Amino acid sequence: MTRQSTKTPEEHLRRADPVLRAVIDQVVRAGARPAVPPDPAQAADPNRPTDRYGVLVRAIISQNISAGASRSMYEKLKGRFGGRMPTPREVLDDDADELFRTTGLSRAKTASLRSLAEHVVTGKIDLERMHELADEDVVARLDTVKGIGTWTADMFLMFHLNRPDVLPVGDLGLRRAVERAYELPELPGPSELERIAEPWRPYRTLACVYLWRTAETTPQV
Template identity: 50%
Template sequence: MPEHRPQDPASRPDVEAGFEHLRAGPDPVIAALVSRIGPLDRTRRRRGRPKDAYGALVRSIVGQQLSTKAARTIYERLTALFGGRTPSPAEVLAAGEADLRAAGLSGRKAEYLRELARHAESGELDLGSLHLLTDEEVADRLVAVRGLGRWTADMFLMFHLDRPDVLPVGDLGIRRAAQKAYSLSEMPSPGELRGLSHPWRPHRTLACIYLWESLDAPPEDGPGG
């Protein structure tokens, strides 16, 4: 797997180039989907994700195994407990389990948030240095924390570190969107999704964002289509 390292801010993913690559590329399915949805601004590409590293991981833990809508609702309830912002590691550790459960978190996710908070508070997980690492190095650091799996690492790479060529093969939304877009009889396996994604390189992150968007977009013959 290529080791994608970040460069300076001026060389962040060229979203316009990515849009043109997907719209005019060799995959007619993704080209049609991208053309129908059109360009996405920064807000839509972030899909409600916090800007800070710790907040991004908190949001991903909340969103594990949930639909986008359910994850957003629970995250908003959680932040409402802390004045509308992501709680700091110290605040998570000081919060009672009843408070976290009241926001809609399961007992397991509440413990995962505490585990992340402990690693961040102690410095064992140095969030400030992750941008210096390759995609695989970032994933290795994150999955060493209980409760942070490869899906969470992929979300962090995509939405916080802006890595341009991430394919979260474990994401059910992506697999469901691919099944719908490609008229498949069932959701593609991780291996099949990798095969489908070859023409999207090196902009698989943006392609996945369009696939997520397609789940919410009206059908081509529907209102606004």
Template identity: 45%
Template sequence: MPDYRRAITHLKRADPKLAAVIERVGPCRFAVRAEGTHFEAVARAIVFQQLSGKAAGTIHKRFHGLFGDRCPEPGELLLAPDEDLRGVGLSRQKIGYLRDLADRVASGDVPLDDIDSLGDEEVVAALTRVKGVGRWTAQMFLMFRLGRPDVLPELDLGVQKGIQLAYNKRALPTPKDVLRIGAPWAPWRSVASWYLWRSLENGDGQGG
């Protein structure tokens, strides 16, 4: 696990409110999901959209079962019949999203093999060309797949709620508020976001 001492030192100095959250949550266990391919990671994100974890996990397992219990290559996915994909529980809309992903990766329009070399916003721009992949999904890819340390998902409800609790705000902060409040956390905004999410799990004695 990476050593986040530098990040924590910076965040505590930059923001007393966040420092209190860090103290309550404890050690940083932010971890990158390194298994599988980048294509598999984006395909998984599409499958899991708007579903409970259990239901999505079942569909994802059946999806892999069509291809010998593994994620298909883009070309394999493009050749798979719609009826087979519908048969594992994928909606027509998600099948369209997965085919668009496979087509764009196969053509090089979305350069997943070289995406590590792109800047954060370049990664977001590339991934959001895929139907069904929005800014939030791209930011989760940056954080948990590529391990980028300075991502602040301003649209994320958990991050917004975490700031609301930490700052004792009456209303949820807007995305612009999130970016303004989080500006001092750079270059460790991914770590700050992780702490805000965990603060909701711990409750800070309140909801979330």
């Protein structure tokens, strides 16, 4: 009878990559260890209350801006709707120019929010069944929304569906953290990042969180 491994995701990462072991030690010493390490046993529970639409709204707002600017725009969006997240129907019924003017969102992000709302209202995307899809299928569905690309889909997989083995190769903060930790001469490209991250499987999500924590650049989603 074969004994199953009892290694935790963190233990796997420590043993698989000495550089990442040092990163984990650094984060732990700083008291910034992730509160709930992503783990297959902690996969998204379809029976718990969710706000998948709200998560994607936050992800769209957060694209290519600082965490502080993202929070400010998010609060302005909620303020326009009485201090709460608007429903998809409310976004579509609102005046697009006024939404752009009062929230500080770019016209491109305003268009993305409206595209997401339209996909939800028409049923082109069923957010409440996203947990049933494989990672690549989630990315493919979300990619049909204007302005949602692989980065936003990766953040949704990592921080909401709690998928354990996601590697967002396009994230600048992650690439910078890897450049520093591995003492690279320049930012790693997608293929080099994939190569470096190969030993982290099947816990690449957790590895990324530790690397983000070294620079306090964890995406705000």
